Amino acid sequence: MKADYKKNSGSIDTILLLCYIALVVIGVLSIFSATYNNEFQGTFFSLSHSYMKQVLWAGISFLMFFALIGMDRRIIQFFSYPAYILIMLLLFSVLFIGERTKGDQNWINLGFFKLQPSEFAKFATAMALAAFFDTNNMHFKTTKDYLTAFAIIAIPLGLVLLQGDAGSAIVFLSFIFVLNREGLPDGLIYFGLYVVFIGILSLVLDKFIIIAITIFVFGIFIYINLRNKAMVKFLAIIMFGTMIFSSSVSIIFNNVLLKHQRDRINIVLGKELTKEAERGIAFNLNQSKIAIGSGGIIGKGYLNGTQTRFNYVPETSTDFIFTAIGEEWGFLGSLVLIGLYVSLLTRLIFMAEQQRTAYGRVYIYSVAAIIFTHVAINIGMTIGIVPVIGIPLPFISYGGSSLLSFSFMIATCLKLDNEQRGIMR
């Protein structure tokens, strides 16, 4: 069959495929370790175990690979907008018929499967964005272009936010990287980072100290650039903007964010917590750190992670699955895992740059950005450098919607790349 594909298209990228398969296998093993206990219910292969369900989803993903590889890329491209619209409708309907878990209203119960449209919205947005950039005479320079691109991203972001799923909403911000790649100035990203930096600083330090520092630092810059009137004007705006923003951060923090979100940020900032948070989320996070930290260099060995297996860490099969890996495989295991992600991502970016069409480039680049955001936030939160945000670790966390969605992304990327190779030959 493989030879058959070779006739009309190029070869499949083995590096990406191997990285993907390795990650899925690690995922199934980790879910087994996190959920397996000595008192076994039913047989080993019973579908009541989450690891067997994950195997099933992996199988379905594999079938999807064949289906997509056999498909013409134009069909994918053609269906970009309809898929986007369909998923947006689903997202919208979730608001009314969705089921609630842990405060987030993001499931549609299909009986045999709990559909989570926000997972699919990620690649649907990527497809729509890619299709948009693929239109003729698109230079991404006019205000209209900017607004359209932002709108494509903002619609799902807003809908997901309405579901109360702030974690997934943050993922949509990763499209900023794509827009940057397509011409959005770096300055905008740096500006965004600057805002985040000042925001964090305002939460940690007293606002008068920040104002003093701002005046001091900008004073020096202004003094140096005294002759450049435009620069002085620009710096002055930033300075006053910073001062106003930093004084209003605490208002935004206390009024816009929800209590549990505030707690999660406070933990990372090392601020004093309420008793409830101390017992709840802070305890959980601390147990997660203990689990990973206790893994040491080589780990405790597969199925020997006491922290994860005896439920000291919550959600070990889903959001906190990295703790199982960190505890049982140690620093070396974590290094291998991060290495796999880095190779997968760099490979994707390499593939994106090889694409001749804007569609392929934007799409693959979007996929890389989405996966990167997930990995950075997920691992970051388990080791306490990012606030706890409930998003899965791609390919590894237990969950059908998530695995199917990420597999679809990889499969489409492979397909686009595969056709690209065919053209180049």
Add this chain to the structure above:
Amino acid sequence: MNKGNDSGILLKAIYLIAVILIVRLFFLQVLSPQYKLRAKDNVLKKITIYPSRGLILDRHQNVMVYNEAVYDVLIQLNLTKNIDTALLASLLNSNIDFIRTKLAEIKVTTPNKPTPLFKLVDQITFSKFQEHLFQFPSISIQTRTVRHYPYNAGAAVFGYLSEVNPKDIENSGGYYEMGDYFGKTGLESYYDKYLRGEKGVTYALVDVKNTYKGKYKDGKEDKQPLAGYDIITGLDAELQAYGEKLMTGKVGSIVAIEPSTGQILAYVSSPTFDPNLLSGRYRQNNFNYLFRDDDKPLLNRPISAMYPPGSTFKVGAALVMLQQNTHPWNWSWFCPGGYRVGSHFLRCHGTHAIPDVQTALQHSCNSYFCKIYNDFVMDSTYATPEIGYQKWWDYMFDLGYGKLIGIDLFGEKKGNLPTTNYYNKIFGKGKWRAATTISNAIGQGEILSTPLQICNEMAMVANHGYYWEPRVAAYIIKDGKKYKVKQKKIIVGIAPEHFPLVIDGLEKVVEQGTGRIARIEGLTVCGKTGTAENPHGKDHSIFSGFAPKVNAKIAIAVFVENAGFGATYAAPIASLMMEKYINDSISKKRLFLEERMIKTHTIKPKIDTNYIKSKTYIDSLQRIKHKNDSIQKLKAKKDSTKTN
């Protein structure tokens, strides 16, 4: 073809974040060993396995103290939401309010740990509760042991166990932990180090809810508990129980010693109590009642109650006279019915001619002993009476008065043998003479002694001049081997040749003298009655003696408080004890005496209803009944569900 920025910021961001994550993980996993310890702390639960305490046996290897399983009911509140408090209360013989307050308390303090809800629940209650245990998934059981006393005897000598306090923990060198029980008094306390054994430990893996998940390292680091060493005492269980029976309704003590070994045969402190009362679930309740009792049942009378020895002191006086040779043994004296000291007249029992010291003992003549005391102290060879008195004091101290005999029980009192300094302080140096201290001659006045001292003196007399330090424990059994308890032989400063004379006198006391009631047919009993003057009430009745005359098997001292003459209570009780021990039974002729002793009470009997006794034995019949009951209950339940 490519527009915009080449590969954008994303690639840089990927590398940057990867480095940040790796550095952070390096700190967490490689440079922070504390996380390993904390993970271990999390999952490892140290469970103490209590060793069974050593048994206490009597001289014939009858078990006098053993252990019985009781159960602590522990509850872990985070494992449950609803607890049927009403059912719990009825099953465990408690009330709902108590359980509710206790649960509320645990909810605040230790909801994540198994915490004792009920301590030391007895077997019968527990077996009933056990059938319903499945209804309480949050409840776990910790087996412990409490002491049980099959003879219901020996409360004073065995002592009791009590929960340790921080000071006891310090004294034990960290062996004990909060909540442990240790020997507080008596033998349990003196030999605690041997009886307690060594605690075992097992490490269990627990999950976040503290439920058991298996053994740590397959139990490689576990330690099995080592049972405590058993102790074989010199006590005779039957005699001990018999002594306590004879002392019912009377205040006082009995001490019996085997002269050849110094082992304590019986050790009665009366009023006594069933030692089982201070063991088990209702310990505290019972202790409070015993503590408040006016007759002080918790006082260990044989070693810590002090009485004037009265006439029993004359045995020592006679020995000293012979040793010092102030008078020959057949020195005669006419008793004018008392002894005059200045204006004071010390009364005797009548006027009689006393031909020798034996007769003086036989009739317990006060004036005879006053005279020889006077002659001893005022001997012209001494420069002052003080030197004479010091000499006399040295003899008496040697015989065991005013010092610790050294029994293996804590709390022994010295008694009182007034020193020259004492008299110098009261009367002034050189201003006192024998006449001033004449009550010493007949064991009254300032002289105080414990029943143990009097009994020990008798053992010494029976041995013709030496005694073994008295010991309750005879052997400690360690790993199946008997180890003899250390004991010193004490030789007193009286030459052995003087003893037959005094012993003959003591025999006459029982054969024809004041202690005739103590006579036992076919057995030569030697003894001395005593009546200790008691300024607070009726005199104390005292008897000390030994039997048989040659190769004595038992030396005994009996004190009965506020009971009058030595011959009325103490002598019959002592003789019954001796007869019981030597002949194993009481002759028919003397059964009336036994009955009289048991039935006459000098104090009002206490109403026992305040005490709560734990149920201990569960016999097979009861067990079967329980089983049938529960089967029927289950059937009834099934029927009711069917009809529904």
